[in-house]
Amino acid sequence: MKSFFISLLVLTSLFVRAQQHSEQHHVGYVTPKDPAVKAKLDQWQGIKFGLLMHWGTYSQWGIVESWSLCPEDEGWCERKGPYAANWYDYKQAYEKIPQTFNPVKFNPDRWAKAAKEAGMKYVVFTTKHHDGFCMFDTKQTDYKITNTPFKTNPKANVAKEVFKSFRDQGFMVGAYFSKPDWHTDSYWWSYFPPKDRNSSYVPSKYPEKWNQFKQFTYNQIQELMTDYGKMDILWLDGGWVRPFSTIDSTVSWQKAIPFDQDIDMPKIAKMAREHQPGLLVVDRTVAGEYENYVTPEQSVPSEALPFPWESCMTMGDSWSYIPKENFKSTRKLIHMLADIVSKGGNLLLNVAPGPDGEWHEEAYQRLADIGKWMNLNGEAIYETTAVAPYQSGKWAYTKKGNTLYALYRAAEGETLPASLEIPILEKSQSIQLLGTKGSIKAQDKVVKLSESLRKQAGDSPVYVFKLAKK
Template identity: 65%
Template sequence: MKLYTILLSTLSLFSALSTSAQQHAEQDHSKYVVPTDPLVQKKLAKWQDVKFGLMMHWGTYSQWGIVESWSLCPEDEGWCERRGPHSHDWFEYKKAYEEIPKTFNPVKFNPEKWASAAKNAGMKYVVFTTKHHDGFAMFDSKYTDYKITNTPFKSNPKSNVTKEILSAFRNQGFMTGTYFSKPDWHTDSYWWPYFPPKDRNASYDPKKRPEVWQKFKDFTYNQIEELMSDYGSVDILWLDGGWVRPFNTIDPNISWQKSITYEQDIDMARIAKMARSHQPGLLVVDRTVTGEFENYVTPEQQIPDNYMSIPWESCLTMGDSWSYIPKENFKTTHKLVHTLVDIVAKGGNLLLNVAPGPDGEWHQEAYTRLEEMGKWMNVNSIGIYETKPLSPYRKGKWAYTKKGNTTYAFYLAEAGEKIPVSLKPEGISLSATAKITLAGNKKALKQKEGAIQVPAKTADEIGVQPAYLLVIE
């Protein structure tokens, strides 16, 4: 296994930077459909208020330290490249990959530790990968033997890790979400053994083989129903694999959608109706399939250039990879705080990915980053939670939100920059009678010639921060 880790770990760099970032960059958001269900509207409003969430990609691929699922995909792309002793033969590689569960045993799994770290960082919702494209179920599905409860970890009382994770985070007050891949490269009703797969799509034409496709639709429906009925309250059904979609939803102006060969309609209306019968008000996120089942949009590994009025969430990695790699390149706390403020000022949420390792533990550096973000949030979250964007949203080094009659003006400092003694927010006008304070400091600041003055003593008291928050009332 060490050989795989050494030879394959570089693959995961491509997962964050190449695969679906392009896929989501081109999506046309002008056709967003506003939900009509009052319960969905209420849930969506609550979700838009919490702003900051945790995502976790975790599966057997973590044991090899490789890109999640994509090395199985027979496409000639960088993120699908195979390495290691079985790389010369796809069939041999797939067989070896699908035998990883025989030794997968995350004995350090402790979801309560994750939930506490995320809560202390200021996160308020979680989305966990219950099944990625490789088809390995991180829950105890009765519709497959390819699952976490059929590994050496099965004797552990917490072997049904999805149930344990959702419960641990729910107990900390989090909204909970289940990532689920619509394509399944393990089940023989998607990659039908009669035809070898050519790419990420079904290996057969569903219109020509309706009985095989119906089997896959039922399999998908049944697994989602398990998640919606057996795992407590769930707030978000986060569906990935946008090439599984009705053919009439393909946008010919989007490059990656041109590669979708077949009609792959899994009947989202039926799935959503069933899911909401178990989870009233459930947010359904059928990523990139614009319409009534994409309750919010999900730009990946990017932040929109401008404010967007529709509900949206940037899903980003804390490091370079979605999945675990032995040596990760984590973003600085300074970068992460700026990312959160930038997204919130433009009307979005940040879903930040941390990848557990094969032993069921995070890198220590991930805990450190969350602890440092939490220290900043403890002082400045008043300008994050339950706020609305305020024009001009972003201007130079400034970002703006509001709540009622209060304006929150974030000054995005350079790394190590002390707050300037004189500040002039760009793009907004200050009333001469406005009460202005710094978050975490009750002393009123004075204005001079339209600029806010920060006494040296006050600057010393608040210390150096990634971003400084002016509260303007």
């Protein structure tokens, strides 16, 4: 049961699903009032580039994370394999994967080192996805990594080890946590079979059962905020679990939320920040006080946004591990980073570990190649702000103080031209091509590049011109 789980239909459906999550208007963004949260948010906005990891028992089957359990008639919920014909058989087989899940090659120090060398500065790790399997040693359920054959490993409490390894490398650390939980009986109550992704019962009709779920969720988040070291970000997914009053009827997927699923975010956030002062809370798609930054998924906004934001994107095609991944080229990834940063956003790039606890080797190579570019050009990325006109043609622009950066996104096979027009160039600015030594002459907005300088620049996905006031 491996690669046959993956089909063109599923990959296409991932794109559709991404469109659902990126369809966000966010007219209700609320600027944090807590000085510690504001300071953390400013810090986060300056570091620009982070790593997201989707990892769970689903990697053993090489399938889309969690969604094959969801009884909806959507491409990304499609079941495959010998148990597909019957949902109950499939769920039972799926929930037995932990009996053989044993990621013996798990080595978070290698991940953290590779991410740091790529220029990444924060990490968000899936402590629990919608299927309810916990990659941390929760006391609220036995459906967890420390109840698998891996439990005898010294690093069995996977989330704790991941957070420690990245924290040791100077990263800001974030816990991904799914609000819905399709394993616990207080969400998908066995008395009522689930019809879709939502609670299998109407919470207002069974308040005692819903209060059990609220307490379960609160307890798990409390564990993560108290037992797993310093935490910078609580990244909450599953936006259909929300107060009914927050549904945006202009967003198509939110129209399908049938009832109130309020888990009392004020209480959760208060508790979390008591343990982790300044914590960024990201209640995805629920605009308001507890969505400190906005997270378009698998998409980049067409223009700069007036609030803090982050595009979460996959390095390949899938959020979760698939045996044969189609990784984006280094050029495409760096172009994506330049595009996002020029509009004032951050890039959270997903890499998925496999069932043995290791990444594809190609993912390490992509990060190493990105790191080489960042070593030369990182000053045009970190601590920068968006500057109008943001982009024009192949150019993207960033700003730091009185210095402007013009990032030329070269096409595949394109060498640096002998002359280039930099639309934002002014007469009072000095010009430097990062990674090279030598003077650059300009006439009006056109720069002349010598053969020597072009040779120094070599082949690059993005050439960065630093424009400083003389």
